[in-house]
Amino acid sequence: MDTIAGLFSFITTPVSWVIVQFHSIYGAIFGPDTGWAWGLSIVSLVILIRICLIPLFVKQIKSTRNMQALQPKMKAIQERYKNDKQRQSEEMMKLYKETGTNPLSSCLPILAQSPFFFALYHVLSKIASNDTIGVINESLLQSAQKAHIFGAPLAAKFTDSPEKVEALNASLTDVRIVTAIMIVMMSASQFYTQRQLMQKNVDLTVKTPYMQQQKMLMYIFPVIFAVMGINFPVGVLVYWLTTNVWTMGQQMFVINQNPTPGSKAQDHYLQRLLKGVTVHSEVRSRRKRNVVQAIVAKGPDRNENERRFITGLAKAGLAAQPDGTVVKSDVAVAEAEGGATPKRQQPKRQTKAKRQSGSAQQAAAKSPEDGDSVSKPSLQKDEPAGGTSQAGGSGGDAKSKPASGSARQQPKSGQRKGQQRPKHPSSKK
Structure with a gap:
C-alpha cells in the first residue's frame, strides 16, 4: 500500500x-x-x-x-x-x-x-x-x-x-x-x-x-x-x-x-406522481411535466410501469397531453373501465329462409284474398290421396282442387311460393 x-x-x-x-x-x-x-x-x-x-x-x-x-x-x-x-x-x-x-x-x-x-x-x-x-x-x-x-x-x-x-x-x-x-x-x-x-x-x-x-x-x-x-x-x-x-x-x-425506465424505482415514482396528479388534477412542476411528456411521446413503446400510469390517469378521468399536462376526459374514463365509447349495434343478419318466411307472412297479413285466407287454420287432418273428403266430394275433386283455408299447404322454410319445379332424379335431397 x-x-x-x-x-x-x-x-x-x-x-x-x-x-x-x-x-x-x-x-x-x-x-x-x-x-x-x-x-x-x-x-x-x-x-x-x-x-x-x-x-x-x-x-x-x-x-x-x-x-x-x-x-x-x-x-x-x-x-x-x-x-x-x-x-x-x-x-x-x-x-x-x-x-x-x-x-x-x-x-x-x-x-x-x-x-x-x-x-x-x-x-x-x-x-x-x-x-x-x-x-x-x-x-x-x-x-x-x-x-x-x-x-x-x-x-x-x-x-x-x-x-x-x-x-x-x-x-x-x-x-x-x-x-x-x-x-x-x-x-x-x-x-x-x-x-x-x-x-x-x-x-x-x-x-x-x-x-x-x-x-x-x-x-x-x-x-x-x-x-x-x-x-x-x-x-x-x-x-x-x-x-x-x-x-x-x-x-x-x-x-x-430520476429512476431507470422499467425498474421498480420507476414504478414507485410513477405511483407517487399519479397520486399527486389525481389529487390536484394537474402536473405541478416542470420536471414532472417533462416526465409525462416523455411517456406520452413513447406511444405504444411504453413499458409496463408507464402503461399503468396512463391507465391510472384514465380511471381518474384525466388524459395526458403531448406537452406534459393533463386534462379531464370522459372518454378516458370509458376506456379505462373496460372499453371504448359504445358503438352502434348492427342488426343480426338473417338467413335467406327466415327472410323469405318473414316476407311471406307480411304479404299475407297486408293483402288477404278472402275471408278464408285470414281465418284460422283448420284443425282437421287432410284426407289421404284418393280417398273421399268429409264434405262428400269425390277423390278426383279432392286431387284437382286444393282445400280452402287451412287445407291450403304453406311453403316450407326456404321454399319458393307457388308451384315447385320437380327435382332432377340425380339431385340430392
Missing part, C-alpha cells in the same frame, strides 16, 4: 494544503488538537472532492441512461444469438462502439478519486511516522498526532503493534474496536449502495453485461475494502466511510427522482 501511495506523492501537497485550511476553520471552533477538528477536515476534503466530481457523476448517469436505451436492441441480440455466446458478445461490443456507450462508466467516480485517496493515505502514514509532508510542518504534525477519534489516533491502524499505538498515546483495544466498527460500516454502506442499484434501479427484464458488472461490484467491492481496511489508518477510514455515505445518498436521490 505504501508503494502504491508513493506513486501519487505529487498530489500530496495539494491534499495536505486543503486539510490544513479546513483545520484552521474547525480548530477555531473545537480546538486545534481535537479529533473533531482533524476528522471534520477530512470529511470536508471528501465533500469538496465529490463536488468536483459531479460532472463525472452526470456523465455516469447519462451513460447509464444510454445503456437503458439500448436494452431492446440488447434483448434482440440475446434472442437472435442465444445459442452462440461468443457471437452474442461480439454483437454487444459492436453495439457499444456504434452508440459510444461505455459499460464501465459507472467506475469513473471511483477511479477519479483514487489519487486523492492514496495521497491522503500517504499524508497520514507520514504523520504516523512523525515525518512532515506537504504543508504540514512540525507544529501541525504534533497537533495531528494528538488528535483522537473516539479514542483512536488519526494515524493508527488495526494492524499496528501495541508499542506503536502507545507511542500515539492510545490503547490497542480502543484502536481495534474503532477501526473494526468503521470497516464494517464502510463495507456495509458499499454493499447497500450497489444492492439498491441492482434491486430498484435496473430493468431486470433484460440480462446484459452491465448487470453482471453491477452484481460483481455488489459482492466483490465490500469484501475487497473489508480486507484492505485493516491496513488503513483511522483518517483514511473516515475518508472512505464518508465517500461511501455520500455515494449512497447520491444514489438514493437519483433513484427517487
Whole structure:
C-alpha cells in the first residue's frame, strides 16, 4: 500500500494544503488538537472532492441512461444469438462502439478519486511516522498526532503493534474496536449502495453485461475494502466511510427522482406522481411535466410501469397531453373501465329462409284474398290421396282442387311460393 501511495506523492501537497485550511476553520471552533477538528477536515476534503466530481457523476448517469436505451436492441441480440455466446458478445461490443456507450462508466467516480485517496493515505502514514509532508510542518504534525477519534489516533491502524499505538498515546483495544466498527460500516454502506442499484434501479427484464458488472461490484467491492481496511489508518477510514455515505445518498436521490425506465424505482415514482396528479388534477412542476411528456411521446413503446400510469390517469378521468399536462376526459374514463365509447349495434343478419318466411307472412297479413285466407287454420287432418273428403266430394275433386283455408299447404322454410319445379332424379335431397 505504501508503494502504491508513493506513486501519487505529487498530489500530496495539494491534499495536505486543503486539510490544513479546513483545520484552521474547525480548530477555531473545537480546538486545534481535537479529533473533531482533524476528522471534520477530512470529511470536508471528501465533500469538496465529490463536488468536483459531479460532472463525472452526470456523465455516469447519462451513460447509464444510454445503456437503458439500448436494452431492446440488447434483448434482440440475446434472442437472435442465444445459442452462440461468443457471437452474442461480439454483437454487444459492436453495439457499444456504434452508440459510444461505455459499460464501465459507472467506475469513473471511483477511479477519479483514487489519487486523492492514496495521497491522503500517504499524508497520514507520514504523520504516523512523525515525518512532515506537504504543508504540514512540525507544529501541525504534533497537533495531528494528538488528535483522537473516539479514542483512536488519526494515524493508527488495526494492524499496528501495541508499542506503536502507545507511542500515539492510545490503547490497542480502543484502536481495534474503532477501526473494526468503521470497516464494517464502510463495507456495509458499499454493499447497500450497489444492492439498491441492482434491486430498484435496473430493468431486470433484460440480462446484459452491465448487470453482471453491477452484481460483481455488489459482492466483490465490500469484501475487497473489508480486507484492505485493516491496513488503513483511522483518517483514511473516515475518508472512505464518508465517500461511501455520500455515494449512497447520491444514489438514493437519483433513484427517487430520476429512476431507470422499467425498474421498480420507476414504478414507485410513477405511483407517487399519479397520486399527486389525481389529487390536484394537474402536473405541478416542470420536471414532472417533462416526465409525462416523455411517456406520452413513447406511444405504444411504453413499458409496463408507464402503461399503468396512463391507465391510472384514465380511471381518474384525466388524459395526458403531448406537452406534459393533463386534462379531464370522459372518454378516458370509458376506456379505462373496460372499453371504448359504445358503438352502434348492427342488426343480426338473417338467413335467406327466415327472410323469405318473414316476407311471406307480411304479404299475407297486408293483402288477404278472402275471408278464408285470414281465418284460422283448420284443425282437421287432410284426407289421404284418393280417398273421399268429409264434405262428400269425390277423390278426383279432392286431387284437382286444393282445400280452402287451412287445407291450403304453406311453403316450407326456404321454399319458393307457388308451384315447385320437380327435382332432377340425380339431385340430392
